[in-house]
Amino acid sequence: MKNKFDYLIIGQGLAGSILAYTLLEKGKRVLVLDEPKLQNCSKVAAGICNPITGRNLVRTWKSNQLFPFLNDFYPKLEKQFDCEFFFKTPVYRPFQTLEQQQDWSAHEDKINEEVIYPKKRFLTENVDDKLGGLLIKNGGHLRTDIFLETIKKYLIEKNAYQEELFDFEKLTLNNESENKNVIYQDIIANHIIFCRGAADKTNPFFEKLPFAPAKGEILHIDFDKDEKTVRELNQIILNKGCWLVPFKESKSNLNNKVEESFTTIFRTGSNYDHKDLSLEPTQKAKEEIETKLKAVLNLDYQIRKHEVGIRPATRTRKPLIGTHKDYPQISIFNGFGAKGVSMIPYFAWQFVEYLSTGKELDKEVRIDK
Numbered sequence: 001m002k003n004k005f006d007y008l009i010i011g012q013g014l015a016g017s018i019l020a021y022t023l024l025e026k027g028k029r030v031l032v033l034d035e036p037k038l039q040n041c042s043k044v045a046a047g048i049c050n051p052i053t054g055r056n057l058v059r060t061w062k063s064n065q066l067f068p069f070l071n072d073f074y075p076k077l078e079k080q081f082d083c084e085f086f087f088k089t090p091v092y093r094p095f096q097t098l099e100q101q102q103d104w105s106a107h108e109d110k111i112n113e114e115v116i117y118p119k120k121r122f123l124t125e126n127v128d129d130k131l132g133g134l135l136i137k138n139g140g141h142l143r144t145d146i147f148l149e150t151i152k153k154y155l156i157e158k159n160a161y162q163e164e165l166f167d168f169e170k171l172t173l174n175n176e177s178e179n180k181n182v183i184y185q186d187i188i189a190n191h192i193i194f195c196r197g198a199a200d201k202t203n204p205f206f207e208k209l210p211f212a213p214a215k216g217e218i219l220h221i222d223f224d225k226d227e228k229t230v231r232e233l234n235q236i237i238l239n240k241g242c243w244l245v246p247f248k249e250s251k252s253n254l255n256n257k258v259e260e261s262f263t264t265i266f267r268t269g270s271n272y273d274h275k276d277l278s279l280e281p282t283q284k285a286k287e288e289i290e291t292k293l294k295a296v297l298n299l300d301y302q303i304r305k306h307e308v309g310i311r312p313a314t315r316t317r318k319p320l321i322g323t324h325k326d327y328p329q330i331s332i333f334n335g336f337g338a339k340g341v342s343m344i345p346y347f348a349w350q351f352v353e354y355l356s357t358g359k360e361l362d363k364e365v366r367i368d369k
């Protein structure tokens with residue numbers, strides 16, 4: 001006898017995990033298939049979300065919708081699972097040039113409740129912020145590894161997870177009946193949704209989508225000492241040429257949290273490579289990241305890890321969401337590029353509304369636009 005589901009999701013990165021969670025919350029029967037040995041760029045990600053970016057510090061695309069949503073979403077799950085993985089943290093952007101500093105001094109009207117201009121060096125020593133800088137308040141970072149493990153455990157409890165390498169050869173589409181569906185080995189599902197990240201560039205059902213995967217590398221560094229600068233760096237995400245994010249420990253029993261967590265381990269990066277999509281860490285990227293880091297920080301560290309991920313980026317720089325034009329039982333939820341942490345919770349909600357009520361998706365993300 002076949003096991004019946006409403007949705008069969010392929011991939012348990014951030015996209016598959018958050019989509020599966022959102023569907024389960026709606027009372028749907030869900031099964032996620034994932035092969036953990038494959039590359040999963042969600043596990044590698046620094047997990048930063050930052051609503052104001054670029055040289056001119058402009059609001060990122062849809063940040064007015066995305067940020068209120070994610071600021072509810074992750075803390076709600078922390079409460080539900082009694083586990084800490086989301087750290088609201090301001091992004092500190094030291095000025096790169098005198099011109100930039102003067103520009104900001106002349107345009108203080110750009111400063112609002114989200115951007116603070118401390119008008120003096122914010123960090124005390126070892127960090128090159130002699131021109132001062134800006135603090136962006138509504139930033140944060142997600143410990144994606146802890147988040148993914150937490151969701152995996154939840155899916156297992158709900159009988160909604162199976163470790164398996166999905167193979168297109170084993171998929172049968174049932175197009176005959178009124179209720180079209182898919183059959184995969186002993187599974188029958190009304191709908192299959194692909195969340196395979198960069199691997200969906202070669203998905204035979206979605207060959208023409210404008211994927212442009214980008215390799216990124218990241219270093220885990222350890223300052224190995226509890227000193228003033230490291231304490232200060234624990235309170236911010238430093239962003240000057242590269243970013244530096246504290247790799248905070250998770251605490252359970254959140255209600256009894258007594259003190260802020262502190263770490264000497266940080267993650268720093270990254271680079272973008274559209275040509276070399278291998279999973280090998282490279283000396284070139286390591287040097288590039290270290291050069292940028294040393295330009296802003298004068299502190300000894302040890303490299304503990306060097307990791308690689310392939311971002312499911314797109315030529316349009318927008319996600320790719322929707323249902324196949326000829327097969328209504330096949331969809332894709334993908335293309336979150338370098339901003340999965342901020343985009344996925346909102347678009348998972350929007351996609352689930354579309355699947356359950358037919359409400360239209362944003363024109364910019366719809367694959368049939």
Ligand SMILES: Cc1cc2nc3c(=O)[nH]c(=O)nc-3n(C[C@H](O)[C@H](O)[C@H](O)COP(=O)(O)OP(=O)(O)OC[C@H]3O[C@@H](n4cnc5c(N)ncnc54)[C@H](O)[C@@H]3O)c2cc1C
Pocket residue numbers: 010011012013014015016033034035036037038039040041042043044045046047048049164165166167195196197198199215216217218269270308309310311312334335336337338339340341342
């Ligand atoms: C170095 C680096 C730093 C980053 N930093 C940030 C950041 O600070 N903030 C941010 O928002 N984003 C960041 N990103 C981007 C972020 O990682 C992505 O936006 C996001 O993780 C994409 O998630 P995904 O679920 O679509 O893809 P993935 O995480 O790649 O997940 C795809 C899943 O599909 C599974 N899969 C694939 N094929 C199969 C198959 N045949 N059968 C079974 N399972 C399969 C894989 O095992 C994997 O689990 C970073 C990325 C990199 C590389």
